[in-house]
Amino acid sequence: MPKVYVITGGAGGMGKAIARRFCQKGTVLLADVSAERLEQAAAELQPLAAAQVAHRVVDITDEDQVNELAVAASGLGELGAIIHTGGLSPTMADARRILEVNSIGTGYVLKAFLPLAGQGCAAVCVASMAGHSTPRNAAYDSILTQPLAPDFVERMMPFTQDNPGAAYGLSKLGVILMVEDQAWEWGRKGARIVSVSPGTIDTPMGRQEAARQPMMKQLLDMTPLGREGTADEIAAAVEFLCSGESSYITGTDLRVDGGTTANVQKLNRQK
Template sequence: MQKVTVITGGAGGMGLATAKLVGRDHHVVVLADVRQDRLDRAAATLDALGIAHTEVNCDVTDRQAVTELFRIASGLGQLASVIHTAGVSPSMGDAEYVMRTNAIGTVNVNEAFFAVAGEGAAAVNVASMAAHMLPDEMVPTAKFPLALKDPDTFLSEMLAACEIVPPEARSGIAYALSKTFVRWYSSAQAERFTGRGLRVVSVSPGSTDTEMGRLEENAGAGAVVADAAVPRWGTPEEMAELLVFCASPKAGYLTGTDILNDGGVIASMRERARLAAEAAQTGSG
């Protein structure tokens, strides 16, 4: 039976780069995206490469639409993996839109996958280096489980947590919180997934040279490129290589964790903060 990989956000820069690699391994690729125009262009690209594919117009915030996506995928062969790249950046909408898409969308995709996937399949979720930036006291982790049983209350709690900053900054906090949630989900649900013979992991990319990534060129992700140990934008292909590896049988021992692929931004920021604190302490002494 032919193997099938679902890629959400599959018509975006990272998603399409991932589809090209998955197709190279002779998987049938199911591209899901909310924008039909981008799906059409992505399909033409895969046609030119001779990659077997199916496109599904799907909004990941719509649970019924996501369920239908996986029904279609399951009918094409053995569901091997879902690589969930769909998401939005702070520049693309308000805090509620960002949280609903990134956090609740992740629950919808993973829970639909969990319901139909067979033993050995893997879910790979795209988080962000932003998930490694917020202080613990700003993250209402105790409220995260609400996303699985009461999404509306979860959303209200997350938006309340964003009120710590002025309105104009709330989409940025919502982004960091939503990606922290993705990281949490991919760890907290690992044991449950293992009970079904499934794996679940997350990958936290740094500043990536995609259309969405470049929306943050002058703030957010773009502002920290110069601080990276590797001081440049990451490429979609570099991210795709890691995503595909995580989804493959080669990573069969990998589950319940997050892989930070940020060019060393977080490592550099933490070391610089440590050195600054050390210098301040020495100076005050």
Template sequence: MTTVGMVTGAGRGMGEACAVRLADMVDVLLLVDRDAASVEKVAEGLDAAGHRAAAEPFALDVTDRDGLARLADRTAGAGTLRAVAHAAGISPTMADWRRIFEVDLVGTALLAEALRPLATEGTAHVYFSSMSPLLAGVDPDPAVGAILDEPLREDFLDRMREAVGPGIEQSTLAYPWAKHGVARFARKEAVRLGPVGARVCSLAPGIIDTPQGRQEAARQTSMQRLVEATPLGRTGRSEEIASVVAFMLSDEASFLNGIDVLVDGGVCAAVRDR
């Protein structure tokens, strides 16, 4: 059996680090990123390093339904889907509130929808959420939660704005709401895929030293305060996140399902217990 792995957002940062780890876990590794040049460079580097997997770049915007259908077809043609690390996403300084929801939450749901028919015994998914909902205190009532749980409805964004209010148009508020939606979606997808023996979890990184993280830190002074409040006294490294993702996707984590794993150096514990 030829096993297939997939990493989205594989062109840089945490996605690239996940690709390095998965390259020794599967036979074929699909590297998905909107930036074709960066993901091609990562694929070339993995192949040159002599990893187990044959690395294959796949340029794709995760909000593109047709592109996701092609990705699913390529995955099915390559072998049996074994591991998915969905790291693609955008942060508050990168787009407006609608685009943040579209990429981070709707894109996650679209990817899951495309790959759902390929799930089988031993398939495992990890979607990247965030610690931001914990820090922002996102805790929707059941009515708002029900709206958040239907990200593929055509009127989803309008319903979210009506339910949460105009403040959702601030990207710094839209981001934690979207990422909270990712964690909720992972739980529901775990229930959907469990009967075939597949697992789904989400992972919430803290402040990680990546190009995207540095961009946020340069524009949001609160980021440095969070680093200072982190009990370990530093930012995290992409490789540290990738190590946790690799475990979550491995057979050693075969009973880990439907949860959000927080990897933040302890900052949420420090800030929330004040």
């Protein structure tokens, strides 16, 4: 059977860049909340594809819809990878909604696709360098690893102080922690799970954040490579992490941020 590569947030800048690389490898199934954008993405990618580019409207905060996505994927072939790029940035929603989408949504995706994982399969979750600037803390780390707990949002909201930026950082730290926490479960099936933390990336979402958050310019000024990254540079990292070339990499995060996190940490130590 052909391998199937499922990409959430598949109509976004990173999602489409990733799909361009994977549509030559097998069947691609794009998931996003916007039917119009999905249709445009599929139409753009199909001429480049070696196989089918399927698409499905999915709200990742709806467990039934995520489960239906997994069922649809299983009907297309053997799962090669689940690549989870779907999420909200700080200017897109309030703190509660960011936790729902970035944390609970990720929990639903990983839960739904674990049963499909087999030997050589990979799960790649997009986190953020914001997850590395959010301190690990015994008060909330264990909460973040279990976003499907009934009281998850209520327990996390006090730590956000109702601030979308804080909620975003916490939610992305949560993605990193979930990947670490679930490595054993995925490994028992011969599969791997990893996260990727992009820095300042030139995508529509990235440009929206840069336009509305002055601190993004400050972060760019502290980036050793002196520029924004591209969606294709994230896609290249994801392609590597889904390949046999990374067959001993699991339960960890790869920063693709031009060195921003390392330099910020260095500057903080020097204060």
